Amino acid sequence: MKRIVTVAAWAAFAGLLAPAATAQAQTAAPELLATAPSKAVVTDLSAQRRRPLRRVPIYSQEWAPSVYPRYNPGPNAVRDCTAHYVQEYRPSGTVITPRMNCYWRPG
DSSP, X not given: OHHHHHHHHHHHHHHHHSOTTSOOOOOOOHHHHHHSOSOOOOOHXXXXXXXXXXXXOOOOOOOOOSSSSSSOOOTTEEEXXXXXXXEEEETTEEXXXXXXXXXXXXO
């Protein structure tokens, strides 16, 4: 593996240093130059495509609890929960799973 990488690096290095006799630019035909627009200057910056700026969303740092309701129920609120078991039908067979329903009530 080391030899392959070394040979590839030398080949790339030799290709960069080789004289550019084989690669020559072509010139346009005279009739095409006559129809071309009047001497437009093309620079590296003008040839590049301009990308629009990306907008980064900024979210507010508001307090949001992970339970319903999504508001502060008050200082004396109590969470009242009822639990029960239900049957769930799954491909592996019927299983019994616990369920819980909760709500906030004034304390």
